[in-house]
Amino acid sequence: MRALLAAGAISLAFTLFLTPAFIWLFRKWKWGQFIREDGPKTHHIKRGTPTMGGVVIIFASVIGYFTGKLINGETPSISALLVILAMVGLGIVGFIDDFIKTHKQRSLGLGGWAKIAGQAVVAVAFAFFAFGSPNERGVTPASTQISVIRDTGFDLMMFGSVVGSILLVLWIFLLISATSNGVNITDGLDGLAIGASIMAIGAYAVIGFWQFNQACGRVIENVASCYEIRDPLDLAVI
Template sequence: MVLEGFAVLIIVLLAMPWLIRVLHRLKFGQTEREEGLASHKKKTGTPTMGGLAFIIVPLVVYTLCSLFSPFKMDNNTLIIWISFVGYGLIGFLDDYIIAVKKDNTGLKPAIKFAMQSILAILVFFLYQMHNSTDIIIPGTGLTVNLGWFYFLVVFFMFTGTTNAVNLSDGVDGLCAGLSAIALVPFFIFALWQQMFDVAAICFLIFMALLGYLRYNVHPAKVFMGDTGSLALGGLLAALAMVLKQELTLIVIGGVFVAETLSVIIQVTYYKRTHKRIFLMSPVHHHFEKKGWSEWKVDTVFWAFGALFALIGLWLGGM
């Protein structure tokens, strides 16, 4: 696992400059919103869809290793890869439309949500064919069998997590860093449960994210786009499901939850009062408006991400 992980890191580090050049040549650049931060307007034209690197490289390495090593494609690992790649494809379609039209519209929200929902339903049926519909109450060890109500948990977990991770992708390096941090407790859960193939997936994607971050920290040379953020959201939801940490995911992804709540609170409050609680949402933009640099936002949010990951690890291990 360790050698494969470092191979993924090296491949991503070597492949990113080539991918950036290709994306530049295809003119698949970022289009910043007119109402966005003034400091972000200069990012228009920066290549997007960089998430392709940390999706494709770990998948190819894992698949090749499964032919010659103990890595295997069982129901759980298949679900994880389907979720990771499937949501990445939805994001790729959204990014492609934006890149071609040169505006920030992309897929219509209803169509995008419908595609996310269909994939969540598919994953649920694949999962319940071979696994229980139990959930574990974090910190108690109590198990509750939800039966078909488990479908609602899976549906909201996948649609909610993919959109929450997507909302965090607004500052250079923020989403990739938070996602890498969130993978650590799931890696440890997998080791504890002796699900070594799941642990291998966590480690390979973690190393791919480290390689990607080399080109994504401020000032970013490439953005992951919805290709990357939706894929990472689908990955985290799938890991939580196969490792029976569905509720723990809420804690591990505490920063993603806060980002989402900031948008919900802002929109709801504005509709009722025509006033804003935050200078701008998601909340990372609020702190940018307050004068924080992108690097300061990253380090503070990553620190909170690490804290939530530790708490989630503690709760999930009890």
């Protein structure tokens, strides 16, 4: 709990105090929003608004997590490192997209297929490490079963190791792409990305903390209802 509170406080402080510095730096480098001349006149006032704000969010999250773990004297878990891998990987895709827009002064950055290819690379890397890093109990950061509230019992590996592995990668790609694009599509000219991100990230934090409190090994009186999940508190912290 201390790591969760420390990470949240540090990330918040980092964002509040260093965002103005990032804005100044982005303005200096002319990394501003490009607005098409044939667009609505009300949008023209947004021309030059610093973009690439996701850099601040990712930096704040990563610094907050590692500082919180340091304060608590704990070692970062593979589950959290995988989340950081996904965040940074998708952040790089978004950075390239925004950089192309600002550098070439056009509203189109990466093409649709290029974005999907970047997200696919992140998904494959995530899947490789997620299923190749079991702990001492043999529990991997990701499950081979389709999960809703908990594992449903529908195991993709029942189709065989080859087909099952392909289906797992496709499933992970769908989840990563949907989460990333769900926030990205909601983004607009009025700072909607941070609002959408807070809702998405906040939901995962609540889920992670709930599963930690109801994790198998902690809940003795109702073992049938516990969650067999790897590093749930760390997922809430990050």
